[in-house]
Amino acid sequence: MIHPILSIILAPFLFGVINKTKAFFAGRTGQPVFQPYFDLLKLLRKGAVYSRTTTWIFRASPLIGLISVIIAVYIISGVLSFDGDIILFVYLLGLMRFFTIIAALDTGSSFEGMGASRESWFGLLAEPVLFLALFTLIKITGCLSLSEMLGYITPQIWNQYGYALVLITAAILIVFLVENSRIPIDDPNTHLELTMIHEVMVLDHSGIDFAFILYSTALKFWVLGALLVGIVVPVHTGKLWIDTVSFLGGMFGLAVVVGVIESVMARLRLLHVPQVILAAGIFSLVALIFVVR
Amino acid sequence: MIDSLLMLIVLTNLFLLGSSSINTCIRLVAVQGVLLGILVLISHFSIHTIVISTGSIILKGWVFPWLLYRTTRGVNIHQNKPVIGYTLSLIIGVFLLIVSFWIGGRILLPNSSLLVTVVIFTSLTGLFLMTTRRKAINQVLGYLVLENGIFCFGTSLTQHQPLLVGMGVLLDVFVAVFVMGITMFRISEEFDHINTQYLSSLRDGQ
Numbered sequence: 095m096i097h098p099i100l101s102i103i104l105a106p107f108l109f110g111v112i113n114k115t116k117a118f119f120a121g122r123t124g125q126p127v128f129q130p131y132f133d134l135l136k137l138l139r140k141g142a143v144y145s146r147t148t149t150w151i152f153r154a155s156p157l158i159g160l161i162s163v164i165i166a167v168y169i170i171s172g173v174l175s176f177d178g179d180i181i182l183f184v185y186l187l188g189l190m191r192f193f194t195i196i197a198a199l200d201t202g203s204s205f206e207g208m209g210a211s212r213e214s215w216f217g218l219l220a221e222p223v224l225f226l227a228l229f230t231l232i233k234i235t236g237c238l239s240l241s242e243m244l245g246y247i248t249p250q251i252w253n254q255y256g257y258a259l260v261l262i263t264a265a266i267l268i269v270f271l272v273e274n275s276r277i278p279i280d281d282p283n284t285h286l287e288l289t290m291i292h293e294v295m296v297l298d299h300s301g302i303d304f305a306f307i308l309y310s311t312a313l314k315f316w317v318l319g320a321l322l323v324g325i326v327v328p329v330h331t332g333k334l335w336i337d338t339v340s341f342l343g344g345m346f347g348l349a350v351v352v353g354v355i356e357s358v359m360a361r362l363r364l365l366h367v368p369q370v371i372l373a374a375g376i377f378s379l380v381a382l383i384f385v386v387r
Numbered sequence: 388m389i390d391s392l393l394m395l396i397v398l399t400n401l402f403l404l405g406s407s408s409i410n411t412c413i414r415l416v417a418v419q420g421v422l423l424g425i426l427v428l429i430s431h432f433s434i435h436t437i438v439i440s441t442g443s444i445i446l447k448g449w450v451f452p453w454l455l456y457r458t459t460r461g462v463n464i465h466q467n468k469p470v471i472g473y474t475l476s477l478i479i480g481v482f483l484l485i486v487s488f489w490i491g492g493r494i495l496l497p498n499s500s501l502l503v504t505v506v507i508f509t510s511l512t513g514l515f516l517m518t519t520r521r522k523a524i525n526q527v528l529g530y531l532v533l534e535n536g537i538f539c540f541g542t543s544l545t546q547h548q549p550l551l552v553g554m555g556v557l558l559d560v561f562v563a564v565f566v567m568g569i570t571m572f573r574i575s576e577e578f579d580h581i582n583t584q585y586l587s588s589l590r591d592g593q
Contacts, residue, residue, distance in 0.1 A: 257391040376401050379481055384394060387488055
């Protein structure tokens with residue numbers, strides 16, 4: 095696995111890659127690859143505006159979100175690792191979502207309340223799917239810690255449990271798209287409050303707080319992507335540079351895949367999203383049953 | 388290889404339980420038939436199985452979908468809710484899968500117990516589809532899934548099943564689907580729908 099500092103630096107770059115891919119499909123030149131960094135720097139230089147109806151929750155939530163997702167980066171990189179850290183990992187992301195939701199409710203805006211309701215609904219459905227997939231991985235690898243588990247997956251394991259791992263990958267890909275509010279589930283570029291899910295909850299954040307939120311979104315994308323890439327690209331040669339290059343290649347490949355999905359698919363109707371998550375749940379459940387038997 | 392095929396068959400069953408579009412269901416049953424043909428071919432490679440599996444792939448992957456599509460074109464199939472909803476049937480399907488694993492682990496046969504499990508699960512899915520769907524065409528699909536399970540059981544577990552028996556079963560199924568297609572067409576011409584729950588209220592002159 096890769097050093098956490100490198101992940102923390104490189105995370106916003108993936109959004110640049112996604113935007114370039116989408117621009118390529120649309121026949122545009124698109125914004126520069128480093129645009130997410132410029133956006134972050136611009137926002138960091140600005141001051142934040144707070145509504146008089148908000149409380150300390152509204153101010154604390156971007157920071158808590160950022161801290162919890164940075165701890166998640168350290169867990170998946172293996173720097174912070176102990177038996178059962180997958181539960182901490184999933185619930186750190188849960189904590190981040192919880193604070194985003196209550197900060198959205200704190201503003202008193204009805205649109206944000208709607209977004210909070212949707213986010214909690216989809217999050218509620220996606221969490222058990224992620225856990226089922228991780229349980230299957232525990233059963234396959236026999237490791238209880240996330241980084242050890244990903245380190246254990248080798249081409250031999252793929253040979254032996256390939257059928258289950260394909261299903262788990264599909265399930266985690268769907269969870270990844272749900273958690274990061276990417277296209278078949280939610281359009282991150284939409285600016286119509288009625289249809290937004292994640293973006294609508296952060297409408298009232300500004301300046302430095304909004305920079306934190308954008309940055310934690312990028313890190314969340316990186317963390318869940320690293321889980322996916324760790325399963326699909328099982329390269330553990332022991333040579334640091336080969337492992338790092340293959341992992342980074344996997345991450346950029348994932349960003350391109352997400353860009354392609356966003357270019358060729360329309361977003362689903364809200365009512366169809368639970369069915370897609372249910373399909374992911376069936377995938378991971380069938381994988382679990384096949385592995386456990 | 389066989390494990391992945393069996394898993395794909397399980398997935399087609401589950402998606403059949405969860406999907407509401409009839410065209411998707413027809414396609415899924417066709418895919419399942421082809422997968423079963425390949426499975427039979429892989430499990431014992433001989434002249435008999437080649438004939439049987441080619442026959443079943445052509446019949447189930449090409450002829451049946453064609454017949455059923457032709458029927459659906461002539462028939463008014465606006466969707467109505469099955470007796471048990473799609474999400475609930477999917478969940479019941481997972482329970483059926485667990486039950487089949489339990490049974491499959493207990494039946495001691497020389498071949499892999501996973502195959503028995505999948506066969507039992509396929510048959511149970513077929514039965515479930517036949518009993519809980521209201522449209523005649525969905526019941527035909529359920530019948531086909533049930534037959535898929537039995538076909539798989541017969542050809543891959545009993546190694547020396549005579550060729551004639553296998554061909555006879557395939558011919559029976561073909562005739563059944565053919566006749567059911569015609570019947571559905573006639574029913575819909577007569578009553579403008581193929582909801583079977585109204586059939587029980589038909590009586591001779593009272």
